[in-house]
Structure formats: C-alpha cells, structure tokens
Amino acid sequence: MLYLAYKNLVSKPLNTILSVLLLMISIALATFVLQIRSQLNRHLESNIKPFDMVVGAKGSPLQLVLSSVLHIDNPTGNISFEKARNLVRGRMVKEKIPVAYGDNYKGIRILGTTKRYLTVYSARINRGRLNEKPFEVVLGDQAAKKIGLQIGDTFVSSHGLAESGFETHDEKPFTVTGILKPSGTVVDHLIITTLESIWQVHEHEDDHSANEDEHEGTHEEEEEHKEVHGIHDGAKHGEEQADMPSIFTEDYKEEHNEGHGKHEEERHVDHDLHKEEKEITSVLVKFRNPVGALQRSRFINEETAMQAALPKFEIERLMKFLGVGFQTINIMAIVILLFAGLSIFINLVKTVRERKQELALLRTYGANTLQLMLLVFMEALFLSLIGFVLGWVFGRLGVLAFSKFSTNSYGYHFAFGTPDSNELFVFIIVILTTLLAAILASLSIFKLNVSKIITDA
Amino acid sequence: MIQTSALQFAYDSSGIDAFSFPDIDLPPKENLLILGPSGVGKTTFLHLLAGLIPPKTGDVFIADNCLNRLTRKQLDRFRGQHIGLIFQNTHFIRSLTLLENLILRERISVKKNDRYRREELLMHLGLSNLLNKKVYHLSEGQRQRLSIALGVVHKPKVILADEPTSNLDDANCEKVISLLKKEAEICKSNLVIITHDQRVKSHFKNHINL
Numbered sequence: 105m106l107y108l109a110y111k112n113l114v115s116k117p118l119n120t121i122l123s124v125l126l127l128m129i130s131i132a133l134a135t136f137v138l139q140i141r142s143q144l145n146r147h148l149e150s151n152i153k154p155f156d157m158v159v160g161a162k163g164s165p166l167q168l169v170l171s172s173v174l175h176i177d178n179p180t181g182n183i184s185f186e187k188a189r190n191l192v193r194g195r196m197v198k199e200k201i202p203v204a205y206g207d208n209y210k211g212i213r214i215l216g217t218t219k220r221y222l223t224v225y226s227a228r229i230n231r232g233r234l235n236e237k238p239f240e241v242v243l244g245d246q247a248a249k250k251i252g253l254q255i256g257d258t259f260v261s262s263h264g265l266a267e268s269g270f271e272t273h274d275e276k277p278f279t280v281t282g283i284l285k286p287s288g289t290v291v292d293h294l295i296i297t298t299l300e301s302i303w304q305v306h307e308h309e310d311d312h313s314a315n316e317d318e319h320e321g322t323h324e325e326e327e328e329h330k331e332v333h334g335i336h337d338g339a340k341h342g343e344e345q346a347d348m349p350s351i352f353t354e355d356y357k358e359e360h361n362e363g364h365g366k367h368e369e370e371r372h373v374d375h376d377l378h379k380e381e382k383e384i385t386s387v388l389v390k391f392r393n394p395v396g397a398l399q400r401s402r403f404i405n406e407e408t409a410m411q412a413a414l415p416k417f418e419i420e421r422l423m424k425f426l427g428v429g430f431q432t433i434n435i436m437a438i439v440i441l442l443f444a445g446l447s448i449f450i451n452l453v454k455t456v457r458e459r460k461q462e463l464a465l466l467r468t469y470g471a472n473t474l475q476l477m478l479l480v481f482m483e484a485l486f487l488s489l490i491g492f493v494l495g496w497v498f499g500r501l502g503v504l505a506f507s508k509f510s511t512n513s514y515g516y517h518f519a520f521g522t523p524d525s526n527e528l529f530v531f532i533i534v535i536l537t538t539l540l541a542a543i544l545a546s547l548s549i550f551k552l553n554v555s556k557i558i559t560d561a
Numbered sequence: 562m563i564q565t566s567a568l569q570f571a572y573d574s575s576g577i578d579a580f581s582f583p584d585i586d587l588p589p590k591e592n593l594l595i596l597g598p599s600g601v602g603k604t605t606f607l608h609l610l611a612g613l614i615p616p617k618t619g620d621v622f623i624a625d626n627c628l629n630r631l632t633r634k635q636l637d638r639f640r641g642q643h644i645g646l647i648f649q650n651t652h653f654i655r656s657l658t659l660l661e662n663l664i665l666r667e668r669i670s671v672k673k674n675d676r677y678r679r680e681e682l683l684m685h686l687g688l689s690n691l692l693n694k695k696v697y698h699l700s701e702g703q704r705q706r707l708s709i710a711l712g713v714v715h716k717p718k719v720i721l722a723d724e725p726t727s728n729l730d731d732a733n734c735e736k737v738i739s740l741l742k743k744e745a746e747i748c749k750s751n752l753v754i755i756t757h758d759q760r761v762k763s764h765f766k767n768h769i770n771l
Contacts, residue, residue, distance in 0.1 A: 108654065108665060115656035465652040468613065469669040470641010472634045555613040558648055559604050 109482035112455065119451045124491045126444035131495025131530065134437035136502040138526045141430050143503075143518050145423070148174070151290050152415035154199070154224035156397035159188055159404060160386030165413035166422060172203055172386040173415050175213055175290050179205055182383035183410050185299075191404055192389050196396035199224060204302040204384040207261035212247045214261055214278070214295045216302030216384075222284070224390070227291040231255055232282030238300040241278045245286035246293050246517065253280050261305065276305050292517075303382055445537040448487055452480055452545030463549060464557040477546045484542035488534050496527070563587040563610065563719060563751055568619035570605055579617060582606050583769060587751050592742065594762065595755040597771035603755040604649075606771070607721050610753065611644050612636045624718050641670035645712035645750075647741075649724035651704040653696040659707055660692040663714055670715040679714060686710050686740060702733050709740060716748040726758050738764050 113120045152173050160168045163180030170177035185202060192200045201224065204216040215221075219234065227244075232255040235242050243253065253259060258277040278297065286292055391397045401412035456463070463476050500520055507518035564586045571579040580602040587593055597603050608614045610621055612628040621628040624643060631639055653662050663683075667674055683689045686706040691699065699707065705725065713720055722741060726734040738761055745752035754761065762768060 107661075108657065111654075111656040111661070461652055462654050465654070466669060467637060468611070468640065468644075468646050469666050470637050470639075471669045472637040474634075475669075555605075555608040558613070558646075558650075558652065559608075 109479055109486055112459070112479075113483055113486055116451075116455070119454065120487065123444065123447045123451050123487050124494065126440060126447050127488060127491025127534070128495040128498060130437050130440035130444050131492050131534065132498035132502060133433055133440065134530050135496050135499030135527055136506075137430050137433045137437065138524075138530070139499065139503045139521055140506065140518065141426075142524065142526070143521065144426075147288075148419050148423075150288060152419055154390060155201075155388040155415055156391045156394055157192075157389040157401050157412050157414055158386050159183070159192060159389065159410055159412045162409065162411045165411060166418045168386065168411065168413045169415045169418040171205075172388065173290075175215070175294060179385045180411075182385060183387075185382040185384045187408070188384065188387045188410065191408060191410065192387055192400070196391050196393060196400070197389060198392045199388075199390035201388045202299060202384045203386055203388060204299050206302045207263055207305060209259050209261050209278070209295060210251045212251055212293065212295050214241070214297055214302070216297050216299040218299065221388075222291065222296065225287055225289045225291045227284045227287045227289070229282045230285040232280070235281050235297055238298055238304055239276060239278050240281045241295050241297040241301075242282040242284055243280060244284055244290075244292040244294045244296070246511070247295055248283045255280050255282060299384065441534070441537065444491065445541055448484055448538060449541035449545055451487070452484055452542055455483060456480060456545055456548055460552065460557050464552060464554040467552065467554045468558065473549055473552070476549050476552075477542075480546040480549070481539070481542045484538045484545075485535070488538040492531060492534050496523070562589050562622075562624060563593075563753070564620075564622040565610070566620050568606075568609060568621065569617045570602070570609060570614065571617045580605055582609070582619075582771070585769070587753070587767075590746075590749055590751065592745060592752040592765055592767060593754070594765040594768035595753065595771060596757065596759075596762065596768055597755075598757055601771045603757075603771055604723055607723050607753070607755050610719070611646055611721055612640050642715070643718040645715065645717035645720045647708050647712035647720065647722040647725050649727060651708040653704075653707070653711075655695075655697055658693050658695055659688065659699065662696060662707070663710060666711050667715055678716070682710055682714055682744075685743065701728060705729060705733070705737060706740070709737065709744065713744045713748055713750075716750070718750050720745055720748070720750050720752045722752070722754045724756050724758065725754065726756065726761060731760065734758070734760055 152169070155173060158168050158172050160172055160179065161181030161183050167177050168180050171179040182204075188202065189200070199220065201218055201221050203221070205213060206216070207214045222228075222234070222242075229242065230245070232242070243251070251259075257280050259280075260277050278295075278301070284291060284296075389397070389400075391400070397414055401414055404410055404412035463479075466476060466479075467473075503518050504520060511517045564584075565582065566584050568582040568584070569579050570582070582602070585593065595603060595606065605614070609616050610623070612621070612631070615629055623639075626639060628636060628639070654665060657665060663679055664674060667679070680689070683692070686709060688703065688706055688710065691703060696704070696707065705728070709722075709725070712722070720741065725741065726737055729737060741752055741754070742764070754765070
C-alpha cells in the first residue's frame with residue numbers, strides 16, 4: 105500500500121514536484137524566520153542583560169546601545185571619563201563599567217574596559233592569562249579565530265573601527281596574553297584591553313604632534329604612565345569590593361590626592377588638564393533596581409550634555425521594527441503554505457479522479473473504502489513529509505548562509521539549531537493542512553460506483 | 562458453489578426498468594456459460610454475483626454465504642478472497658509493473674505472497690519473461706492473459722469472466738478459454754463466463770441464455 109502510494113507519486117512527477125516545491129519554499133521561509141528571530145532574540149538578550157543603562161555622548165539612543173553594548177554601530181562620540189563617573193554613582197548603582205573604543209585590528213574592535221566587563225559576561229580565560237598591564241590584550245574566541253593570533257603574538261592597531269590600513273599605531277604594539285572561552289556573547293568578537301591602553305595609544309598620538317619640537321616629550325609620557333597605573337590599580341582595588349557604591353569617585357579622590365603629593369604644582373596643573381581630556385565612549389551601568397535606571401536616565405538626559413539609553417527599551421524598539429519584516433515574511437510563508445495545501449489538494453483530487461478505475465479495481469480485489477482513503481492519505485503525507493523535510497533543510501541552510509554574512513559584518517553567529525517547538529507547531533499545521541486536503545479529496549471515494557466504472561472503461 | 566434465487570435488479574428505485582434473472586444452482590467445480598446479446602443485463606448479472614451491486618430482490622449465495630447479508634466491508638473482504646473477476650476491458654494499476662500488479666492483488670486479497678503459485682501461473686500464461694514491464698507496454702493479448710492471472714492468482718472459489726474473448730482473434734480466443742478452464746480446475750473453482758461470443762459455446766456443456 106505504501107509502495108503503491110509512492111509509485112503513484114513517482115509516476116506523476118510534475119504534479120508531485122510542484123506540490124513539494126511549494127511546500128518546501130513555504131517551510132523554508134517559515135523555519136528560517138523562526139530560527140533567525142529566536143536566535144537573534146537570544147543573542148540580543150544575553151548581550152544586553154548585564155546592563156540597564158548606557159551613558160554616552162548625545163545622539164541616537166539606539167545607536168548608543170548598538171555601539172556600546174552590541175558593538176555593531178559606530179559610537180555616538182566621546183564623553184569625559186570624569187563627568188561620566190560622577191553621574192553614575194550612588195547606592196542604586198550595582199555595576200558601572202567604562203568602555204572606550206578607538207582602534208581595530210583587522211576589523212575586530214579593540215575595547216578598552218575594566219576587568220568587570222569580562223566578569224559580567226561571565227567570560228572566562230581559555231588559554232593564557234588575563235590582561236594586566238596596558239597594551240596587553242585578551243581575545244574573544246571568535247576574534248582569535250578570525251585574526252589568527254596566538255598567545256605572545258604582538259600586533260599594532262589601526263585607527264578607527266573599520267578595517268583599513270591607512271593609519272596604524274606602529275609605535276605601540278599590543279601583546280596577546282590570553283584567549284577567552286566562547287561565551288556566546290559580544291565578548292567573543294572583541295579584543296579586550298585596559299582603558300589605559302586606548303588612552304595611551306591616542307595620547308601618544310597627541311603628544312607626538314604636540315611635542316614635535318619639544319624634546320621633553322618622552323619624559324612627560326613616562327610620568328603619564330605612572331598616573332595611568334594609578335588609575336588602573338584603583339580600579340582593581342574597587343573590584344575587590346564590588347559592594348562599595350561609588351568606586352569611581354573614590355578612586356578619583358585617591359588618585360587626586362596621590363597626584364597632589366607626588367607632583368609639583370605646575371606639573372599637577374598640567375596633568376589635571378590632561379586628565380580632563382581622558383575620554384571614554386560610554387559607561388555601562390547596572391542598577392540594583394531597574395526603576396533606578398529610569399530615574400537616572402531621565403536626569404542625565406534632561407540635565408547634562410550626555411545621554412543615557414536603556415538597552416532593553418531600545419532593543420525592544422529595534423525588534424519592533426524588525427518584527428514588521430519578520431511578520432511580512434511570515435505572512436508570505438503562510439500564503440505559500442496555503443497554496444501548497446491547495447496544490448496538494450488539487451493533486452489529490454486529480455489523482456482520485458484519474459485513478460477512479462484503479463481504485464475501483466482495488467475494490468474488486470477486496471480493498472475497502474477505508475483502505476482506499478488511506479492510500480490517498482499516504483500519498484498526501486508523502487508529499488508533505490518530503491516537502492517539510494526539504495523545506496526544513498533549506499531553511500537551515502539559509503540560516504547558515506545568513507550566519508556567514510552576519511558573522512562577517514556584525515559578528516553575529518547563527519547556529520544550526522535543532523528542531524524547536526515552534527517548528528513542531530509548523531509541522532503540525534502542515535500535517536493538518538495535508539489531512540484536510542486529503543479528506544476533501546477522498547470524499548468521492550465513498551461514492552465510488554465500482555460496477556459502473558469497471559463497465560464503462 | 563453458486564446459487565441465486567429470484568434475483569432482480571433495477572438502476573432506480575421505481576423498479577420500472579428492472580431486470581429479472583433466472584435462478585442458477587451451480588455445484589462445486591462446475592462451469593457455466595451465460596450467453597446473450599448486448600443489453601440484456603449480462604454484466605449486471607455478473608456484478609450481482611460478485612456483490613459489486615446489490616440486487617433489488619433475491620439472494621446470491623456463494624459457498625453458502627449470502628452476499629447481501631454481509632456488511633460493506635465484509636463484502637469487500639469476501640470478494641477479495643473468494644471471487645476472481647476478469648473484465649472485458651482490462652484494468653491494471655498503471656504505475657506498477659506486471660509483477661507488482663500481481664503481488665498487490667495478492668496482498669490485498671489474501672494478505673499472503675505465494676511465490677510458487679505466482680510463478681507457476683505466469684508460466685502457464687506465458688508471461689514469465691515480462692515481469693518487470695510496465696503494464697501499458699504490454700500487447701492486447703498479454704494484457705488479457707495478465708487480466709486472467711490477476712483474476713485467479715489468489716485461488717478464488719468463483720471465477721467470473723466478462724467477455725474475456727471478445728477482443729481476441731480465433732487462436733487467442735481458443736487459448737484464453739483453455740487457460741481459464743485449466744485454472745478453474747487447478748483452483749477447484751466455479752468458472753462463470755458471460756459472452757455474446759458464439760465461438761466459446763462449444764467449450765462448455767452448461768450454458769444458459771439470457
């Protein structure tokens with residue numbers, strides 16, 4: 105019986121192919137969209153989860169979130185390290201992590217930040233050790249694979265976030281001290297270093313141009329190094345007492361005092377100026393209570409020259425935009441599914457009509473009506489199973505192809521996901537559609553007049 | 562054995578155009594030829610015997626089973642097991658080969674697969690070398706013989722043949738008749754042939770005219 109159903113399908117290849125093709129396209133579209141949406145959601149969620157608020161330069165809040173949290177867009181601009189840390193202190197603040205951009209290596213962004221950054225993303229070291237000193241870096245898993253550097257290798261960064269060989273900071277090479285385990289978050293696609301590294305790369309640049317005719321340049325730079333170490337140590341100190349509310353301010357005071365003690369007046373002023381110039385891209389903040397994020401962001405947006413964006417809110421907005429696109433594709437998939445169902449139905453009706461004689465013959469062989477209907481059902485199920493499996497495979501191939509593209513341009517990787525509950529739902533819909541088509545098509549089997557058909561032929 | 566009593570058939574319920582058929586009582590292994598011109602209801606009679614259509618009145622007994630007391634499903638089953646039909650126009654499953662057609666018939670009718678029986682039958686009918694041919698590639702004579710094979714492969718109690726020779730030349734006609742008689746003998750079944758073909762008459766001692 106099964107064999108006969110199969111043979112019947114094969115003997116009418118054109119009809120069969122049309123039905124299967126329609127079904128396949130519909131399933132491929134539907135599963136593709138489902139996969140992309142769910143994986144994108146998961147990605148975004150795991151990436152924005154550690155933070156409630158981002159403080160950065162004025163501009164589009166979405167851009168700020170995209171650049172500082174998801175590391176895909178360009179930053180809105182720089183803000184003063186100083187001012188930013190004053191804005192995000194207080195009891196409500198659980199976590200505040202400054203991030204600074206500036207450079208890339210082979211298109212991979214080099215992010216200057218503190219160690220807490222890796223902690224909140226639970227990124228752990230795989231090989232080597234964490235970066236301790238300026239110009240030491242750890243590589244995200246994917247980043248390491250892409251640029252192919254090993255521990256101990258050095259490289260020089262290029263200016264800006266886009267890959268270009270124009271401007272390189274040849275004088276300050278970075279050293280890879282470790283490679284991180286894959287974490288499934290943005291960290292995988294970054295090169296992580298300390299804030300100081302970013303500052304120094306660019307300060308050096310400034311010095312270089314400013315002190316072109318001044319032979320004192322090198323000395324000044326050395327002094328700065330010390331200062332920078334001061335900050336670094338302070339930050340580390342703060343980490344150990346994560347509960348302490350305003351790390352930044354206290355660090356700053358410490359540093360400030362230190363500065364007073366160590367340096368003569370003139371140099372201090374000079375230095376203070378420099379410190380004023382220390383800029384970061386943004387500060388990522390986690391509040392103890394999400395309400396805090398709302399209040400604080402309103403305050404920052406209204407009262408300061410900086411802006412605060414709420415990642416969760418911005419991403420929800422983004423997904424709403426994308427949702428329209430997904431919805432459109434979904435509707436297309438449903439329409440095609442309807443056509444596939446219709447095609448299967450027409451196919452079956454034709455089968456039943458054309459094979460009336462054969463069905464009647466089977467009745468004379470002793471097959472009953474139910475068995476004949478079963479035959480039609482099996483043909484239909486064959487069609488839909490083949491269509492579904494092919495469609496599913498093509499959907500997955502689509503995801504893989506898309507993943508390749510998105511990994512290259514956004515560092516977003518989409519996995520070959522196992523069948524999920526949504527797809528089970530699609531499968532059930534397909535089977536139900538098929539069964540409905542089969543039932544409608546096989547109704548005439550009940551009225552099959554065997555005697556007449558046999559005689560008329 | 563086949564028995565009928567007071568068989569009547571009508572296409573519509575008014576019963577105006579009803580056909581009446583003579584009672585027959587055929588002991589086991591006996592053959593019967595039913596002769597008559599076109600339009601007297603020969604085929605209708607045969608389909609009544611096969612239970613393909615219900616009679617208006619009267620009963621059909623085959624091997625002591627009253628056909629019109631069986632349910633639809635039981636009747637299908639009974640027909641499959643105990644009746645072999647051979648049609649005037651040959652019917653096959655087009656998407657299957659000759660051999661597949663035979664196997665399918667066996668599967669549906671008796672749910673078993675008697676290879677020895679099949680091969681012997683195909684040899685008798687001279688179809689042994691055509692097993693994997695699609696049925697629509699067969700010649701008229703080959704189709705007629707395959708039709709016979711399909712009618713008797715499951716060793717039915719009753720073989721009902723509707724004009725089995727009308728499309729055949731004299732030589733093939735002779736051959737088909739003798740094959741049918743031989744198979745009926747092997748299967749120990751009743752053979753009932755309806756035809757208007759007078760050539761067949763001499764081969765059977767029992768015949769009735771409609």
